[in-house]
Amino acid sequence: MDFGPYFVLALIEGAVQASVLALTAVGLSLVFGVMRVVNVAHGEFFMLGAVLAWAVATTIGAHPAIGFVLALVIAPVVVGAIAVSADVLVLKRLKYDPENTIVATIGLLYIIQQVTLMTYGPDARPVEAPFNQRLAIPWPEWGEGGLTIGWPWGFGTTSYKLFVVGAAIVLLIVLWQIMARSKLGLVMRATQLDREMATAFGIQVDRVYAIAFGIGAALAALAATLIVPIRQAHYLMGADPLLLSFIVVIIGGLGSLPGTVAAAVLIGMSDGMISMFFSPTLAKILSTLLVAFVLVFRPQGLFGSRGR
Amino acid sequence: MAAVTLLETRDLSKRFGGLLAVEGVDFSLPQGQIRALIGPNGAGKSTLVGLISGRIPASAGSVSFQNRDITHLPAHKRIAAGMAYTFQITSIYERLTLDENVALAVRRVSPGNEAEVDSQVADALNHVGLEIRRNDVAGDLSYGHQRLLEIAMGLAQKPKLLILDEPTQGLADSEIANFKNLIRSMAGSTTILLIEHNMDVVMDTADFVTVLNFGRILAEGTPDQISANYEVQAAYLGTTDA
Amino acid sequence: MSDAQKSLTLTICVIALLLVLHFVLPAYHHGNLARIMVLAVYAMGFNFAFGYGGMLSLGHALFFGAGMYGMGLVMQHLGWPAGPALIAGLVSSLIVSTVIGFLALRTSGVQLMIVTLMFSQAGFLTVLYFGEWTRGDEGFVIQQADRMLAGIDLSNEANRYLAGLLLFAICLFLLSRLVQSPFGKVLVAIRENEERTRMLGYDVGQYKLIAFIISGTVSGVAGASYGLLFGYVGASFASVQYSILPLLWVLLGGAGTALGPLVGTLFMFYLIDITSGYTTAYLAIAGLVLVLLTLFARHGIIGEVRNRWLKWLP
Numbered sequence: 001m002d003f004g005p006y007f008v009l010a011l012i013e014g015a016v017q018a019s020v021l022a023l024t025a026v027g028l029s030l031v032f033g034v035m036r037v038v039n040v041a042h043g044e045f046f047m048l049g050a051v052l053a054w055a056v057a058t059t060i061g062a063h064p065a066i067g068f069v070l071a072l073v074i075a076p077v078v079v080g081a082i083a084v085s086a087d088v089l090v091l092k093r094l095k096y097d098p099e100n101t102i103v104a105t106i107g108l109l110y111i112i113q114q115v116t117l118m119t120y121g122p123d124a125r126p127v128e129a130p131f132n133q134r135l136a137i138p139w140p141e142w143g144e145g146g147l148t149i150g151w152p153w154g155f156g157t158t159s160y161k162l163f164v165v166g167a168a169i170v171l172l173i174v175l176w177q178i179m180a181r182s183k184l185g186l187v188m189r190a191t192q193l194d195r196e197m198a199t200a201f202g203i204q205v206d207r208v209y210a211i212a213f214g215i216g217a218a219l220a221a222l223a224a225t226l227i228v229p230i231r232q233a234h235y236l237m238g239a240d241p242l243l244l245s246f247i248v249v250i251i252g253g254l255g256s257l258p259g260t261v262a263a264a265v266l267i268g269m270s271d272g273m274i275s276m277f278f279s280p281t282l283a284k285i286l287s288t289l290l291v292a293f294v295l296v297f298r299p300q301g302l303f304g305s306r307g308r
Numbered sequence: 309m310a311a312v313t314l315l316e317t318r319d320l321s322k323r324f325g326g327l328l329a330v331e332g333v334d335f336s337l338p339q340g341q342i343r344a345l346i347g348p349n350g351a352g353k354s355t356l357v358g359l360i361s362g363r364i365p366a367s368a369g370s371v372s373f374q375n376r377d378i379t380h381l382p383a384h385k386r387i388a389a390g391m392a393y394t395f396q397i398t399s400i401y402e403r404l405t406l407d408e409n410v411a412l413a414v415r416r417v418s419p420g421n422e423a424e425v426d427s428q429v430a431d432a433l434n435h436v437g438l439e440i441r442r443n444d445v446a447g448d449l450s451y452g453h454q455r456l457l458e459i460a461m462g463l464a465q466k467p468k469l470l471i472l473d474e475p476t477q478g479l480a481d482s483e484i485a486n487f488k489n490l491i492r493s494m495a496g497s498t499t500i501l502l503i504e505h506n507m508d509v510v511m512d513t514a515d516f517v518t519v520l521n522f523g524r525i526l527a528e529g530t531p532d533q534i535s536a537n538y539e540v541q542a543a544y545l546g547t548t549d550a
Numbered sequence: 551m552s553d554a555q556k557s558l559t560l561t562i563c564v565i566a567l568l569l570v571l572h573f574v575l576p577a578y579h580h581g582n583l584a585r586i587m588v589l590a591v592y593a594m595g596f597n598f599a600f601g602y603g604g605m606l607s608l609g610h611a612l613f614f615g616a617g618m619y620g621m622g623l624v625m626q627h628l629g630w631p632a633g634p635a636l637i638a639g640l641v642s643s644l645i646v647s648t649v650i651g652f653l654a655l656r657t658s659g660v661q662l663m664i665v666t667l668m669f670s671q672a673g674f675l676t677v678l679y680f681g682e683w684t685r686g687d688e689g690f691v692i693q694q695a696d697r698m699l700a701g702i703d704l705s706n707e708a709n710r711y712l713a714g715l716l717l718f719a720i721c722l723f724l725l726s727r728l729v730q731s732p733f734g735k736v737l738v739a740i741r742e743n744e745e746r747t748r749m750l751g752y753d754v755g756q757y758k759l760i761a762f763i764i765s766g767t768v769s770g771v772a773g774a775s776y777g778l779l780f781g782y783v784g785a786s787f788a789s790v791q792y793s794i795l796p797l798l799w800v801l802l803g804g805a806g807t808a809l810g811p812l813v814g815t816l817f818m819f820y821l822i823d824i825t826s827g828y829t830t831a832y833l834a835i836a837g838l839v840l841v842l843l844t845l846f847a848r849h850g851i852i853g854e855v856r857n858r859w860l861k862w863l864p
Contacts, residue, residue: 038660093845098660099606103801104844106794110837117831243671246664285675292668296656363749387751399746401739412739415732416751461750 011269012157016230018268019168020223022261024241025248026175027219029260032249034192034212037091037101041108042220043242045083048112049075049221050233051120057127065130068229075225076218083217087210096209109238116235129229133159164226171222172261179257188212220245243284244271247291253300313375314339314469314499315360320369322355322523329355331523332369337469342491342500344514344531346507348543352523353503354396357471360501361393362386374468388416392467394458396474396503402447406438406457409446413464432464436490452483459490463498470494471501476509488512511535519543554730557808557864561726564809565719572711580711586812586819587714588776589795591721593803593811595768596796601806602729603761604741608663608793609650609670610769615677615788616646617770619684622783626690627683632699636774643770644763646673651762655755658744667793674788689784697781710779717775718812721768726808726864728764737761738806769796791833798836801843804850808864813851 028042052075057067086108094100135157179185191198191208199205220241224233231237244267252263267287274283315337322330330352337343345353358364360371362383370379378386387393392413401409410429418424433439436456441449446457455475462470476484484506491513494500504510510517510531517534519526521543527534534540551559571583592614599605620642624630630638654665677684684690697704704710728734739747740754748754777783786792795818796811803814821839826832843850849857856863 038664090841090845099663100844100848102608102660102663103797104841106797107837107840107844110833111841112837114831114834114837118829118834122830246668250664279679281675281679285672285679288668288672288675292653292665292672295661295665295668296653299657299661361749384748384751384753387749393749395746395749399743399749401742401746403742404739408735412735412747413750415735419732465751 009157012161014269014271015165016161016227017271018265019165020227021241021244021248021268022172022264023168023223023226024220025245025252025260025264026172026257027216027223028245029249029252029257030188030219031213031216033256034188035091035096035209037096037098038105039213039216040102040105040242041086041112042216042245043238043240044109044112045079045217045238046220046224046241047116047233047235047238048079048082049224050228050231050237051116051235052078052221053225053228054125054127054233055120064128068127068130068225071127071225072222076221079221080214080218084210084214087213091213092206092209113235113238120233120235122235124232124234126232127228129158129160131159131163132229135159135162160229164230167226168223175219176257184211243288244268247287250291251294312339313337314373315501316372317360318370318372320356320359320371321367322352322359322364323367329523330359333520333523333525335518335525337499337501339468339499340496342495342502342513342515344510344517345501345503345520346505346510346517346534347520347526351520353520354473355523356520357393357473357501357503361391361471363393387465390468391471392462392465392469393471394455394462394473394475396477398451398454398458400446400454400458400461402445404446405443406433406446406449407442409457410460410464413461417465428464432460435463435493436460437486452479455479456487456490463494467498469499469501471503473503474505475502476504476506484509507535553862556862557726560864561722561808564812565715565722568715568718572708572715577707581707582819582823583816584707584711584714585776585780586815587711587718588772588779589799589819590812590815591718591775592769592772593796593799593815594721594725595765595770595772597800597805597807597811598725598728598768599762599765600797601800601804601810602734602741603737603758603765604744605655605658605758605762605765606663606797607654607666607762607765608790608797609654609666609668609673610766610796611788611790611792612650612666612670612673613643613647613766613769614773614776614792614796615673615785616766617643617773617775618777618783618787619677620770621774622690622692622777623683625692625696626783632697632704632778636699636771636778639774639777640767640771643773644767647763647766647770648759651759651766655758655762667790670788670793671790674785674790677785677788684783684785687785689782689786692778692781692783694781697778699778704779705781713779714775717771721771722808722812725768729808729864733757733760741806794836798840800850802839802850804852804854804856807850807852807856810850810852817851 024046028039031037031039053071056071056074057064060067060070090104090108091101094104179189187203187208190201190203191205195205248263248267249260251267252259271283271287274286313336317333317335320330320333320335321328333356345356347353355364359366362381366379370377372378373386373389373391378389381389401412407429410432411425414425414428414432418428429442430439433442436459438453438456438460446454449457459472459475476487479487488509491500502514514531516528517531518528519534519540526543527537527540529537568587572580575583596610599607617639621635621639624638625632625635650666650669654662654669657665678686694705702709704713736747736752736757740757744754773787799814799818800811801814802818803812804810818836818839821835822832825835847854852863
């Protein structure tokens with residue numbers, strides 16, 4: 001078989017990966033942008049989202065679509081609420097000191113992960129997709145009779161995967177509009193720009209922080225709910241999204257939403273591609289080194305402008 | 309007296325984005341002089357001493373110290389070459405004792421046996437009148453005493469050039485009087501570059517005054533010449549310090 | 551007695567106590583304490599950079615692993631005897647910490663944490679990638695017959711304990727001396743106020759780099775010794791978890807204290823040991839302790855004792 005079909009397949013897998021990654025990373029980026037803290041427990045919020053989606057879908061037990069839609073609402077809300085309480089109980093008391101916050105969120109990471117192990121258990125569990133038609137992908141070929149459209153590898157992808165990509169794009173646009181147009185977005189951007197000034201204008205910074213932390217976690221949970229019909233829910237599944245989100249946020253420029261999305265597409269696509277043609281471990285080695293070198297030599301990110 | 313030039317800048321400039329904070333400054337400081345650097349807020353005084361001490365890299369121009377080009381030396385090497393620097397916002401080791409604060413300054417200049425370090429620490433603290441508190445933690449000192457401690461750390465380095473960035477800022481009147489005495493006691497032995505807002509202090513301590521405005525040197529002269537200078541008065545109009 | 555004499559006396563008493571325990575402890579705890587002492591050396595290495603130098607690394611497992619694999623690989627594949635292999639472990643972590651220090655110390659604070667985390671993760675993945683030699687997650691065992699140093703069988707429980715104690719004592723004395731030297735005082739000064747220290751004429755970058763290399767190398771020696779004494783080399787020792795553990799130990803015991811690393815390692819080891827008797831999710835306790843420490847006891851056990859009662863504690 002040709003190289004082309006593989007390439008298209010890798011492209012689609014990459015797009016799915018990139019969409020989920022973009023949502024997760026935007027959550028991390030939002031928290032960093034507004035609060036200036038790094039949330040190491042972000043991957044665990046992702047994992048919690050997936051586990052909760054499984055729990056909701058199994059409890060409902062009706063048509064998979066109903067369970068899925070409910071999960072899409074409940075998982076982010078519950079995870080967001082957990083994040084808000086973590087913010088109020090822990091981060092706020094640390095006065096958001098950057099280094100202490102990292103140490104504390106490492107603690108949260110272990111707590112969330114291990115409590116999930118105690119309750120949900122060590123198994124990986126699937127969630128049924130609401131719809132899952134197999135789709136074939138056409139491929140042009142030069143045959144004896146000129147150009148023909150063939151179906152060289154039978155079934156290529158599923159409708160659900162395309163839905164994930166579409167849903168992520170819609171969600172990102174909605175988030176973008178919220179940040180750009182709504183009062184909440186304005187308040188968050190004001191806090192990000194200048195905390196003292198925001199306080200002077202009567203913005204309750206503590207509340208903004210709690211909301212930002214909650215939304216950041218909810219985005220991770222949302223991404224996880226979308227991906228869980230493709231990948232199973234497991235208590236250790238938070239590590240990869242955390243690492244990849246880090247990579248994306250740092251390469252995209254800390255706290256910059258457009259940069260984060262651009263980097264998510266780049267990393268998501270290339271990670272899928274590299275993993276397809278090379279070893280996944282090598283791909284991860286290269287991307288972690290890339291992050292380290294970007295931070296050392298170009299801390300504003302590859303796409304970021306030199307800001308504050 | 310044919311004075312030896314200790315410090316000289318040539319066409320020294322610093323650009324922050326679109327703003328020229330310091331522009332083409334030719335500044336010369338003879339050995340043994342007490343020089344005041346004055347000017348309205350935002351005139352570029354702190355930037356200029358930042359360029360001299362190496363805290364801020366220059367955009368153009370050169371700095372020489374003891375006839376040696378130090379433009380490309382990092383800050384710590386300039387300090388090691390004989391400058392001492394006190395910060396505009398007091399910068400000491402708040403969680404360490406006064407003793408250790410000053411000892412850190414002494415040890416860099418004359419490393420070696422602790423007894424010798426000890427006696428030099430005592431001398432420096434004595435000079436600013438803080439020797440009885442040498443075992444206290446620096447953070448417990450009053451603001452005025454913290455400033456004095458920082459000056460003691462400067463003195464303890466036995467510098468050829470002591471740079472003081474607004475040392476009297478936030479001090480009470482009685483403390484300012486003591487400070488003036490302290491500066492006078494150093495006259496002749498140490499070259500001092502003093503950024504100062506308080507014209508009283510300038511008049512009473514400085515041998516010579518440089519006025520900076522909009523990043524350029526506006527005037528230079530003895531304190532009396534400067535106080536009579538119409539341009540300087542104009543530059544200060546509207547500010548409350550003069 | 552001066553404070554310095556009190557500190558020295560205390561240090562000697564601790565070493566003596568550990569020696570006495572060798573003769574009285576039941577086998578289970580004797581074995582635990584042997585491990586704890588070697589891990590405490592790792593914590594002391596970490597503490598030198600973090601507690602005294604103010605450099606918070608989340609990637610020290612890279613140095614622990616560099617020491618362990620530097621030692622293990624030359625024994626496994628080149629058939630080196632234990633002595634030279636230990637030196638290979640030391641040199642390997644020395645090289646790795648020099649390179650990483652040189653790169654990572656261009657950053658500080660949060661960036662330094664992430665950069666070290668990433669380098670360490672790359673190191674861990676490299677161990678997995680070259681699974682043919684490292685045997686990846688599964689790791690490899692160092693044969694009992696090879697664990698001989700100067701005619702002493704290190705697989706023997708008693709010898710192992712005494713070797714661990716010797717290593718611990720040497721590192722404790724050397725690092726304590728270093729902390730009290732002018733070098734150590736400048737290092738603390740950098741931690742307290744970096745800009746002031748630079749403007750006193752110290753080459754801050756060089757001091758930090760040297761401290762980082764010392765820290766990484768001590769951690770590497772701990773890794774090499776751990777592998778040799780307990781006869782196993784595996785990728786988990788290079789994982790993120792082994793970067794977090796020394797932070798946990800040092801925070802618990804007291805950062806910037808001489809005995810904090812030992813106390814923290816001891817407490818945490820037993821805390822996890824006891825918890826794992828009840829649940830497989832024993833790491834939850836590590837998480838809880840981390841959160842509680844940041845919230846309520848930033849100075850750790852020894853740090854709090856020093857602040858409240860014994861000002862002279864080293």
